[in-house]
Amino acid sequence: MTHTQDTSLDSRGTARVESGRKSGLRPRKPLVRYGSWWWAIPGLLAVLSVHYVATSIGGAYAFTDFKGIGSFNWIGFDNFVKIVGDKKVFGSIGNTIFLAISFLIITNVVGLIFALALNRGIKSRYILRTLLFLPVVLSPLAVSYIFRFIFQVDGPFNSVLGAIGLESWQRPWLADPTWAIFTILAVMVWQNIGMAMIIYLAGLATVPIEIEEAAAIDGASAWQRFRHITFPLIQPAVAISTTLALTTGLRVFDQVQGMTRGGPFGATDTLSTVIYRETFANSHFGYGAALSLIFTVIVIAAAALQLFITRDRNAAAARKK
Template structure:
């Protein structure tokens, strides 16, 4: 009986394992192998060992793109989750408008990233909507070439990411709010805990699992960002918004350096795995402590 059950389980698992191996494991190992060759994308390649990675170590463009990628992810994770938590807290306390406003916050996620990037490229234009709004409210002195200034370009691109996915973070935090024990919240209210004290002592610890999910998802998504910097700036101005994904794209599809582009993709994979795993482990540890 036990062996029949194991055989049945294996029969159900094998198709999934086969698909995973074919579409995940094989491309992964094939990519790592190609990064150790001098392939230009054709059938002919020669093993060159760590030459591509040595070239990456000596390439200042790689270190700059890695820094831009990490900085972009940091800005997005902090702002997106901070705003998502703020909106979720407000909606939890206002049940009459909760559904309507939650739909409004989730509306940007219904737009494709490419379309969102094109829309914001017009808003960020020198004569676009953002500068016109500042002019209209008497803040013309704050008008700026948002995507043309190296000091603001990366943060402007990050703004689009934050605008688009804050609704996701809000929805996850709000779901965690809705699952909080009402008895505990009522007891806190009877004890006089309200406002910041209630949030810090009761709500924040109970939101720990939602925070772990939100931070992990937003970190992975922002480290792999591609559409927003491609459409809005294409890595400019002067490389100020170059990310690892853009370098992968340029080298594989336009630079004639296929193996080098694959090596950058491997670096990106390692970066995502290391940072997301470390962050998730720290947040899980925090969950157990609180």
């Protein structure tokens, strides 16, 4: 008796033999198996216990008056009520949102410009890409300390301004209530442009050159080619880069702590630095945990909103059809 077999790959890449049901016989086991679902149980348990259970327990402290040592009392929502009346927290939320949005826009716009410039054509593009990406691999804290030195009153930056006749621009950059936050933003952007550029370069590599050439032959300008061909095709890269930039901007800590410690007088405080100070310097662990919970909700909501805005609408429409 002959028996036909239809061998195919399923979604896990497992070779399946589809013959049983059609012929009325009992389905056979796959010829090649790469593993069973239960093999993942130890890993899942580890992730759950180390990540989610530990974090949830930490979150429970938000409802206590724990001071970091000794016993504590359950105080319900008192910490959250205190947060609502805390001016420092609202100031830090404003700074966090300002830094996150400015960082997102500047890093992505400049990163995309660099990616377009270094995508094709320029001979030295590989060296330039390396140079631009180099700051990304440096420790943010180390970079912050270096820039703290650069922006000191008698530091190199003010010296350069003086040397080129811009004495009136000299100021204590990191202790100026107006300029300190812009100085921090500049350092954040400087260090992270390379990451955005690399993501956009990866996106640009997927854009077929033939389409651009065809558009050029049809008389499309450089802007029109970018607007109607390149940009729509790198939409996934835009989503990834902006999401990363937004979460990085919201979580900013190293640059602020390394350069100003939230000063002068709270002018550069972000939610992260307030959480750190309340928890570890002031030993208000319960209050710090409550702030962390609020911070987590803000980050999740912002990331979800941003992903919704930058979703690939064409792909979604195509799936509906």
